[in-house]
Amino acid sequence: MKKLLVANRGEIALRVLRACREEGIATVAVYSEADRDALHVRYADEAYLIGPAPSSESYLSIPNLLDAARTSGADAVHPGYGFLSENAGFAQACANAGLVFVGPPPAAISLLGDKAMARRAMKQAGIPLVPGTDRVTDPEAALAFGAEAGYPVLVKAAGGGGGRGIRVVATPDELAGALQQASQEALQAFGDAGVYLEKYLLPVRHVEIQIMADSHGTVVGLGERECSIQRRHQKIIEEAPSVAVSPELRGRMIAAAVAAARAADYRGAGTVEFLLDRDSRFYFLEVNTRLQVEHPVTELLTGRDLVRDQLRVAAGQPLGYTQDDVSPRGWALECRITAEDPHNSFLPSLGRVRLAQLPSGPGVRVDSSLYDGLEVSPYYDSLLAKVIVWGEDRAQAIARMRRALDEFVLLGVKTNIPFHRYLLDHQDFQAGAISTSFLEGVMEDFGKAATANRDLAAITAAVLAHSGLSPASAAPGQASADGPAARSAWATAYRMRNSGYWKV
Amino acid sequence: MSLEITYHIQVADDTLEVTITPEADDSLLVTINGTTRRITLIPAGDGLTYFLTADGIRRPVYAAADAQSLELLVAGDLFSTARVAEPGPGGQGSVSAGSGPLTLKAPMPGVVKDVLVAQGDHVEQGAPLVVLEAMKMNNQIRSPRAGSVVTLAVTPGQRLNRGDALLTLS
Numbered sequence: 001m002k003k004l005l006v007a008n009r010g011e012i013a014l015r016v017l018r019a020c021r022e023e024g025i026a027t028v029a030v031y032s033e034a035d036r037d038a039l040h041v042r043y044a045d046e047a048y049l050i051g052p053a054p055s056s057e058s059y060l061s062i063p064n065l066l067d068a069a070r071t072s073g074a075d076a077v078h079p080g081y082g083f084l085s086e087n088a089g090f091a092q093a094c095a096n097a098g099l100v101f102v103g104p105p106p107a108a109i110s111l112l113g114d115k116a117m118a119r120r121a122m123k124q125a126g127i128p129l130v131p132g133t134d135r136v137t138d139p140e141a142a143l144a145f146g147a148e149a150g151y152p153v154l155v156k157a158a159g160g161g162g163g164r165g166i167r168v169v170a171t172p173d174e175l176a177g178a179l180q181q182a183s184q185e186a187l188q189a190f191g192d193a194g195v196y197l198e199k200y201l202l203p204v205r206h207v208e209i210q211i212m213a214d215s216h217g218t219v220v221g222l223g224e225r226e227c228s229i230q231r232r233h234q235k236i237i238e239e240a241p242s243v244a245v246s247p248e249l250r251g252r253m254i255a256a257a258v259a260a261a262r263a264a265d266y267r268g269a270g271t272v273e274f275l276l277d278r279d280s281r282f283y284f285l286e287v288n289t290r291l292q293v294e295h296p297v298t299e300l301l302t303g304r305d306l307v308r309d310q311l312r313v314a315a316g317q318p319l320g321y322t323q324d325d326v327s328p329r330g331w332a333l334e335c336r337i338t339a340e341d342p343h344n345s346f347l348p349s350l351g352r353v354r355l356a357q358l359p360s361g362p363g364v365r366v367d368s369s370l371y372d373g374l375e376v377s378p379y380y381d382s383l384l385a386k387v388i389v390w391g392e393d394r395a396q397a398i399a400r401m402r403r404a405l406d407e408f409v410l411l412g413v414k415t416n417i418p419f420h421r422y423l424l425d426h427q428d429f430q431a432g433a434i435s436t437s438f439l440e441g442v443m444e445d446f447g448k449a450a451t452a453n454r455d456l457a458a459i460t461a462a463v464l465a466h467s468g469l470s471p472a473s474a475a476p477g478q479a480s481a482d483g484p485a486a487r488s489a490w491a492t493a494y495r496m497r498n499s500g501y502w503k504v
Numbered sequence: 505m506s507l508e509i510t511y512h513i514q515v516a517d518d519t520l521e522v523t524i525t526p527e528a529d530d531s532l533l534v535t536i537n538g539t540t541r542r543i544t545l546i547p548a549g550d551g552l553t554y555f556l557t558a559d560g561i562r563r564p565v566y567a568a569a570d571a572q573s574l575e576l577l578v579a580g581d582l583f584s585t586a587r588v589a590e591p592g593p594g595g596q597g598s599v600s601a602g603s604g605p606l607t608l609k610a611p612m613p614g615v616v617k618d619v620l621v622a623q624g625d626h627v628e629q630g631a632p633l634v635v636l637e638a639m640k641m642n643n644q645i646r647s648p649r650a651g652s653v654v655t656l657a658v659t660p661g662q663r664l665n666r667g668d669a670l671l672t673l674s
Contacts, residue, residue, distance in 0.1 A: 356553075409577065418580040421580055454516070455520070456578045461587065466532070
């Protein structure tokens, strides 16, 4: 591969571009009108405008992407995660255009992307499944399943995945209606009206296995990631290893994940997701046929560069290591930092970022495309940065993450950092006693902790007024006393104080 | 000299009353929601970072101001704040002349060192009236506006509590 086009944006685009730089591959970025000043655009050797801000007209536009590839003379495309990364049509279109697609073959993407079909394939491979059905259209069949498996059940979109298109049904009466609605929503969201059912296992951990497969018959399992801390099926904190996975269990889960990959004739990086119940039984959930957001957790744990591995596999080279060579060390933890207001239902916080400081120091990695002046817009997801830490053990990793989050100074938009701090301090989290319902359980108490910081903010504002200090409104280092703020009420307070005014 | 001032600070949707009393050691006693804390706020010099020490616990807070509001980042929580005028007549900040008799009170406990005026004296705004000794320092209490001394409530050597009346201005 001589020149690679990254069909993505944000932090993952930057991640892929960095690996290309190290491998001596020329880099091509694409951007929408909203991303003209983005970091990934500035980082690449060349960059091409591919459309207006809405994703459907830019990052999801196969013709525009292929145009950019043609114009740039790229010979390879990396799809990142999200967007077209699990779109078999895009993988095929790249192949048809003579471009190497850094990912699995279109057939594997198709098979595993249809979640109902994937379950069937896994069943045939002898991998235990979450009790569930194939595609269901008949309410009678659905009710029969519900009666056998017990409620609650989940109605899931066959074309979904990644936590999307899931509906919980608590009683048999709700089932028929839920099937109908879910099917309609699935058609709109994924272009596929098919739905299937699964038993809703609770309490359960979400534990996934990272696999890497080359075209020479090697498939390696790079250990597990514990991803149970989720809000509305979206992961917030991930860690590796999992406190609930013994070496013996790990061996069996890796064996199952590798078998799943072979059953699908997989190539490249992938993640096999399992649910782990209280009795340490694991059940196949789905396969993600792409690099995942939380891949740095595995990278820090194993010392491997997964994007580099992806590039090598895509170029037809052997992976270069075997299962025996994988030696995890210590503990890794990731917090996803999003532009959301944790005190207001995690509503998106839009605005212009004032970035003062990113975390750093030993064992701290930040994957981010943040820069001072970035406009957080409504067009794309709210991920601002991933903070990933490594520690010798879980306790050190947690202490390190707390330190790192304290070092993250960002104004202009609200972030979920206070929520992460709260979770890291929570005794259940520290004890590793987590499941996919952990987050719901702590939301109420989190709300109560909010007023302390608010009072300190009021105190600070009052003391600033009282002291006549006025913060800079422009870049740091600029004299603050002459800015517009100085001519405001703050200066009035200062003058009043000196004139001898006081309250009676 | 020291004085107690109340500020009204809007934080998101709430308006909070914050009362500040300077102490002789340059710290401040700050009261909010019925709780009083000893506070110091020291700028780091970059126009952004301030070190807030509240009851012995020091933490950085970050501030960015624009024309309408002051953004403050406290332990990862971002607040949009603004200072608002006190509602009602004689709003805080108004050094109103001739708005009725004004009783000046001791802003802190101490001992009256010196009384510089007599009943009936006319004073200008800023004129020193009483010297209050507290924490081994002499604090001059000055007149907030022009007026006449209607009544004097203290004599030298008198020990005062915070809030005790000093004198009344016309």
